[in-house]
Amino acid sequence: xxxxxxxxxxxxxxxxxxxxxxxxxxxxxxxxxxxxxxxxxxxxxxxxxxxxxxxxxxxxxxxxxxxxxxxxxxxxxxxxxxxxxxxxxxxxxxxxxxxxxx
Amino acid sequence: xxxxxxxxxxxxxxxxxxxxxxxxxxxxxxxxxxxxxxxxxxxxxxxxxxxxxxxxxxxxxxxxxxxxxxxxxxxxxxxxxxxxxxxxxxxxxxxxxxxxxx
DNA sequence: CTGACATATGTCAGTCTTGACATATCAGCT
DNA sequence: AGCTGATATGTCAAGACTGACATATGTCAG
Numbered sequence: 241x242x243x244x245x246x247x248x249x250x251x252x253x254x255x256x257x258x259x260x261x262x263x264x265x266x267x268x269x270x271x272x273x274x275x276x277x278x279x280x281x282x283x284x285x286x287x288x289x290x291x292x293x294x295x296x297x298x299x300x301x302x303x304x305x306x307x308x309x310x311x312x313x314x315x316x317x318x319x320x321x322x323x324x325x326x327x328x329x330x331x332x333x334x335x336x337x338x339x340x341x342x
Numbered sequence: 343x344x345x346x347x348x349x350x351x352x353x354x355x356x357x358x359x360x361x362x363x364x365x366x367x368x369x370x371x372x373x374x375x376x377x378x379x380x381x382x383x384x385x386x387x388x389x390x391x392x393x394x395x396x397x398x399x400x401x402x403x404x405x406x407x408x409x410x411x412x413x414x415x416x417x418x419x420x421x422x423x424x425x426x427x428x429x430x431x432x433x434x435x436x437x438x439x440x441x442x443x444x
Numbered sequence: 445c446t447g448a449c450a451t452a453t454g455t456c457a458g459t460c461t462t463g464a465c466a467t468a469t470c471a472g473c474t
Numbered sequence: 475a476g477c478t479g480a481t482a483t484g485t486c487a488a489g490a491c492t493g494a495c496a497t498a499t500g501t502c503a504g
Contacts, residue, residue, distance in 0.1 A: 320423040342440035
């Protein structure tokens with residue numbers, strides 16, 4: 241956010257600050273969330289690149305369409321392990337994961 | 343394993359083949375295990391580099407010494423998420439994780 | 445408009461993971 | 475031998491995650 245926009249928001253009565261500050265996240269918590277966000281993006285990109293439907297990915301993953309939807313929606317009920325397995329099932333490699341995290 | 347050793351083992355009555363073959367792991371399962379192994383090593387290295395005891399790491403992690411021991415022992419009850427949180431708590435950064443996975 | 449397909453959202457019982465605790469082992473020190 | 479700090483292992487109740495199912499919404503070709 242540039243300084244000009246910050247000033248405008250402030251003038252309009254908005255407090256400014258990071259999401260992490262607002263939610264009072266520790267650096268470790270922020271880093272974990274960052275990882276989950278990146279993996280979510282990786283799954284979405286990898287799946288669409290391969291023209292897999294959520295149903296098709298669910299089959300490869302041994303799961304269900306609704307869970308794949310939750311994975312891609314960033315649902316809090318989705319574990320990091322499921323995110324990683326979904327990445328692999330949608331065709332990503334370990335090195336793709338490493339790149340996504342770097 | 344080089345070809346010479348393979349031959350020697352075969353001659354001695356040992357069947358050869360990867361652990362993954364023996365356990366009938368799919369490539370995705372192998373890749374997930376590889377990640378867990380690498381993170382386990384990362385936690386061990388990061389903790390010892392910072393001269394943290396398992397008790398000290400457990401405190402930073404909001405967990406217990408026995409769970410830290412299980413993390414480092416590759417206990418099957420340890421989730422990928424806990425491995426990642428332990429990595430951060432022992433001082434690793436997101437980029438350190440990316441490097442460990444690459 | 446309808447049917448077919450893709451995705452989203454809510455729920456829930458069964459399974460997995462958790463921190464905590466007890467206890468054991470091991471090494472270094474006096 | 476005893477003591478202390480560090481690490482390992484087993485157990486368990488509580489909480490988190492899972493696949494499956496039902497259902498809703500959206501899109502688009504016929």
